[in-house]
Amino acid sequence: MNSLLSMNDLSKDDIMRLIxxxxxxxxGNYRPLPERKYVANLFFEPSTRTKASFEMAEKHLGITSLPFDVDHSSVTKGESLYDTCRTMEAIGCDALVIRHGVTAYYDEMEGLGIPIINGGDGSGSHPTQSLLDLMTIYDRFGRFEGLKVVIAGDISHSRVARSNQQALAKLGAEVRFSAPEAWQDESIEVPYVDLDDVVGDADVIMLLRVQHERHGDEKDFTKTAYHNGYGMTLKRYQRMKDTAIIMHPAPVNRDVEIDGRLIEAPRSVIFEQMNNGVFMRMSVLQEILGSEQ
Incomplete structure (x- = not known):
């Protein structure tokens, strides 16, 4: 695997090997990479979990991370993304982790000679988030085939929904979406359901963050109405199967996508996802930069 740009880059066998x-x-079965490697984490959008977990993964593997601050870089002088990336290659970076607001920004990177790991592109893809989600599901259930997964919320703006749907369908899970009509994406061929109709039968309920920064005018949006229609309320939680799990890529809008009292409830694996993110990103870095351990 040279780069990781979207879940479409990965076969079923690739996914299972990474998991x-x-x-x-x-x-605990890992060791630092045998050769010194340098990675620049280029985050052009805000991030807590993805950026920090990549940095932690890099430290565990003995990779040197180059600091990068958009506000104190030549980007403020008009430098293009491609020129920033070529600069990092020229000074000796072995790979780049990039998050950018432009969907499919990597299409403009044809001249780059080092691997890219996509840390999220606009409303396009977020492959390492999808992989850590898949790791969490597999660790809990030991399989994907036949699992009933509901992804609820801001589908049209969610790179997480798109990446997970691609991967879960490939792995044999049954995926359904639940979303307000204005936030549905008909380009993805997945049935839309009422959350109340499926909450008692689902194995996995994956809640998505309402991405206010991508919406523009939200005069019709109210937190209470959204929570009652598409969020994890206490009543819905009580109807879930004992073995079912709640997931969320975070950050969480408390009492919007999920009742704040449920974020650390027994069926919630939200913080487990965050923990798994370090090890999945280690696995991806090992795949791209190292030899098989």
């Missing part, structure tokens, strides 16, 4: 390696790493 199994990440689980081994979580169990």
């Amino acid at each position: 199994r390696r990440a689980l081994e790493m979580k169990a």
Whole structure:
């Protein structure tokens, strides 16, 4: 694997190899890469979990991370993304982790000679988030085939929804969406359902953050109405199967996508996802930069 740009880059076998390696790493079975490597984490959008977990993954593997601050870089002088990336290549970086607001920004990187790991592109893809989600599901259920997964919320703006739907369908899970009509994406061929109709039968309920920054005018949006229609309320939680889990890529808008009292409830694996993110990103970095351990 040279780069990781979207879940379409990965076969079923690729996904399972990354998951199994990440689980081994979580169990403590890893060591630093045998050769020194340098990675620049280029985050052009705000991030807590993705950026910090990549940095932690890099430290575990003995990779040197180059600091990058958009506000104190030549981007403020008009430097293009491509020129920033070529600069990082020229000074000796072995790979780049990039988050950018432009969907499919990587299409403009044809002249780049080092791998890219996509940390999120606009409303396009977020492959490492999808992989850590898949790791969390597999660690809990030991399978994907036949699992009933509901992804609820801001579908049209969600790179997480798109990436997870691609991967879960490939792995044999049954995926359904639940979203307000204005936030549905008909380009993705997935049935839309009423959350109340499926909450008692689902194995996984994946809630999405309402992405206010991508909406513009939201005169019709109210937190209470959204929570009652598409969020994880206490009543819905009580109807879930005992074995079912709640997921969320975070950051969480408390009492909007999920009742704040449920974020650390027994069926919630939100913080487990965050923990798994370190090991999955270690697995991806090992795949791209290292030899098989």
